Amino acid sequence: MPLLTLEKLKKRGLDGLYLFKCGSLGRDSALLDGRCSLSMAPGETRMFIRNAGRANNELKSAPGDFILSSDGEFVGIVIANDTVDNVRGSRVFLFE
Numbered sequence: 001m002p003l004l005t006l007e008k009l010k011k012r013g014l015d016g017l018y019l020f021k022c023g024s025l026g027r028d029s030a031l032l033d034g035r036c037s038l039s040m041a042p043g044e045t046r047m048f049i050r051n052a053g054r055a056n057n058e059l060k061s062a063p064g065d066f067i068l069s070s071d072g073e074f075v076g077i078v079i080a081n082d083t084v085d086n087v088r089g090s091r092v093f094l095f096e
Contacts, residue, residue, distance in 0.1 A: 004073035006045055006094045014038060015078070016070035019049070019061055019078075022060040030059035035089075047076065048084055061090040 004012070021028035024049040035050045049061040067075040076092040083089070 002077045003095055004051070004072045006096050009047075009075065009094065010038065010040070012069075014047075017075060018065050018068050018070065019059055020068060021059065021061050021062075022066065024062035027061060045094050045096060046079075047094055048089050049078070049092060050087050052088045061092075063090070065090075067092055 015033050017032045017036060019030045019040050020026060027092045032049060037048045037050070038045070047067075061078050063078050063080055065078040067078070069075055074095075076094045078090045079093045080091045081088070082091045
């Protein structure tokens with residue numbers, strides 16, 4: 001599976017990313033459009049996925065889940081739950 005590096009992701013943008021739940025064998029997945037943010041600060045290698053304020057039927061990210069692009073590229077792994085600016089979500093480790 002091809003890897004979407006941090007630099008490529010910054011150029012490509014955050015639309016068309018999908019969350020896949022760990023252990024669900026692809027049955028549980030969700031489009032992440034509008035839920036992701038990426039720091040442009042030098043040395044930052046994590047993305048944030050917002051979970052708060054969403055409909056109850058929307059899939060929430062959790063540690064162990066993984067992110068793929070719409071082109072089938074591997075983007076990263078959810079490593080921790082976190083709160084940023086009073087918004088609950090998850091941190092995703094991205095590959096450089």
